[in-house]
Amino acid sequence: MSRKVIIAGNWKMNKTAAEGRALVEALKPLVADVCPGVADIVVCPPFTTIAAVVEAARGSNIKVGAQNIHWAESGAFTGEISASMLTELGIEYVIIGHSERRQYFGETDATVNARIKAAVKAGLKPIVCVGELLEDRENGNTEKVIGTQLEGGLAGLTGEDMANVVIAYEPVWAIGTGKTATPEVAELTHNFIRCTLKDMFGAEVGEGVRIQYGGSMKAENAAELVAQPNIDGGLIGGAALKAESFSALIHNAIAR
Ligand code: 13P
Numbered sequence: 469m470s471r472k473v474i475i476a477g478n479w480k481m482n483k484t485a486a487e488g489r490a491l492v493e494a495l496k497p498l499v500a501d502v503c504p505g506v507a508d509i510v511v512c513p514p515f516t517t518i519a520a521v522v523e524a525a526r527g528s529n530i531k532v533g534a535q536n537i538h539w540a541e542s543g544a545f546t547g548e549i550s551a552s553m554l555t556e557l558g559i560e561y562v563i564i565g566h567s568e569r570r571q572y573f574g575e576t577d578a579t580v581n582a583r584i585k586a587a588v589k590a591g592l593k594p595i596v597c598v599g600e601l602l603e604d605r606e607n608g609n610t611e612k613v614i615g616t617q618l619e620g621g622l623a624g625l626t627g628e629d630m631a632n633v634v635i636a637y638e639p640v641w642a643i644g645t646g647k648t649a650t651p652e653v654a655e656l657t658h659n660f661i662r663c664t665l666k667d668m669f670g671a672e673v674g675e676g677v678r679i680q681y682g683g684s685m686k687a688e689n690a691a692e693l694v695a696q697p698n699i700d701g702g703l704i705g706g707a708a709l710k711a712e713s714f715s716a717l718i719h720n721a722i723a724r
Contacts, residue, residue: 471678473694474634474701475718476510476533476595477708478563478682479517488517492524494711499718504529507701507722510561511708512595515549522558533561533595536569539582551590562587563703565621566597567640577620584621584633593632595680595703596621598661602641611660618664627673635661635679636703642683644705651692651699654681658698687716694721 483491492511499509512533513521522532538548554562564587565580580596587594598617600610614637625633637657639649649657658679666674681693682703693699702721707713 471676471700472505473507473722474510474678474680475507475704475721476512476561476563476634476636476680476701477704477714478535478566479511479513479708480535480568480705481514482709483513483517485517485520488513489520489524491709491711492521492528492530495530495714496525496528498711498715499529502529502718502722507718509718510595512561512563518554518557518559531561532557532559533563533593534559535563535566537562537564537583537587537592539579539586541586551586551592554592555590559592561593561595561634563595563597563636565617567599567638567643571640577617580617580621581623584625588625588629588632591632593634595634595636597636597638597682597703599638599640599643599683605639605641610657614657614661615664618661619668622668625669627669630665630669630673630677633677635665635677636682637661637679638682638703640683644684646684648684648689648693649681651689651696654693655696655698658696662698685717687713687720690717690721691723 510531510533512535534554538550564583569575584594598614600613604613665677678700680701680703681699685702686707
């Protein structure tokens with residue numbers, strides 16, 4: 469079964485609305501040749517930049533996502549954003565459970581699970597982040613940690629729900645550090661994630677879920693990562709903040 473490549477830029481807390489619009493305007497001509505059937509290109513700006521980016525991306529092959537979502541439909545949740553607020557803007561994807569949210573904002577597998585359920589109910593496509601700390605890897609706990617994140621985060625979802633879910637494997641020690649997991653090391657963990665998905669949802673569903681790699685992915689290493697059998701794309705931080713570097717990465721990734 470062939471899975472379509474998905475390359476998503478996580479802009480994190482970068483780019484004002486004006487800067488985000490300019491980035492998308494610069495990116496559009498650079499990626500216009502990428503067939504929508506070959507790869508999904510996604511950008512995930514901060515909330516306040518989403519509307520400008522949706523407008524700039526209209527009619528192009530660039531899709532837009534958010535970086536978080538709350539599980540309630542509305543109510544007394546100061547500082548949070550609901551599914552309907554996001555769908556009204558016309559976005560398609562939402563990153564959930566990024567390690568920075570787990571590390572700095574108290575995100576747990578239970579809150580990740582609640583956010584994923586709200587997203588799929590609203591027709592959004594969650595990009596669910598999992599990944600181990602350096603000490604987990606050094607202690608031989610990578611699979612235990614990721615297995616727990618998957619089982620807790622995806623609890624109660626159906627195979628049908630999973631058709632819209634993307635998993636992003638982001639080893640925390642590789643994020644923003646310049647230290648990429650080698651393609652072989654990343655592939656071993658991607659394979660473990662796929663086996664876990666097959667155990668949880670059955671072979672056919674598990675085979676269809678796209679699994680992105682994230683962590684210091686750039687134009688130079690994208691091709692060899694995405695060439696691995698279970699690496700279906702990337703979730704990109706730093707290299708997604710400039711049109712040229714993001715476009716070069718996308719082109720190298722799909723040249724596999
Ligand atoms: P970098 O590409 O900057 O390492 O960030 C990866 C990431 O956290 C994407 O979500």
